[in-house]
Amino acid sequence: MPVLPNEYSIRRVKPSDYEGIVETLRVLTVVGDVTKEQFEETVAYWNEVTVKSKGEPIKAYNPHVITDGSGKVVATGTVFIERKILHDCGLVGHIEDIAVAKDQQGKKLGQLLIEHLTELALSRGCYKVILDCDEKNVGFYQKCGYSIKGVEMDRRS
């Protein structure tokens, strides 16, 4: 496994990550005009939802950032934990919204983030972790230990 560059760190998202996350997510897709207030409300919501893992409540939303030595957000991503009936009332981790700042690519930050979120979900008892990606990113996720499972389909409003 690669390691984080010197002085970089990985941690759960804080309300003060507003600018850093909004800017980083623009690499992935449309973000729109999210205000600081809307961002903070969303982080508060993410902090509030729990799910039982091995009898104890844990956080269902697990949004993370990687920051550089100056504290700037350089990558972000999350894993959401879903409770099902199947697989013995199993838990499933959904990895979502992975984005690495353009000028930080080549440092394996994406791989480190995926590894961190995957380990978090598996250690909480998820029987699997899944994600959806573009055809062109399949090779990257295979390097992160993922295999092709099926087809993602969508319907838009």
Next chain:
Amino acid sequence: MPVLPNEYSIRRVKPSDYEGIVETLRVLTVVGDVTKEQFEETVAYWNEVTVKSKGEPIKAYNPHVITDGSGKVVATGTVFIERKILHDCGLVGHIEDIAVAKDQQGKKLGQLLIEHLTELALSRGCYKVILDCDEKNVGFYQKCGYSIKGVEMDRRS
């Protein structure tokens, strides 16, 4: 759109759906030895998690069943609503755990269920509804108005 056969109905899951859901889900995958108590605890959890839609709290988990004239569960499926930052703090619907009893196939129950769950999610303000399926079910979901979006990948514990 097809219509439900006479006397069939669609509704949110109740704690008393234990046997019907556990049996129906076995068509889809491994269920294991889920007890009545575990089932009821899971339904209670699903009823408890909320997410804000247009300023009002709504249920994040939306598990449904189709029942026949005798009240027997003949199909089940759910849509989970996730809160994101991207797409203007958008909501995404995740359709999961769709199963139709073997002896009920050919009545378009799967299509009716998908349509119901999709409309539920879109009417709550989701900017998209997504699902993952086997290659062999792509044609079925296309009939339900879905398009191929990407690749589902997984990592198992």
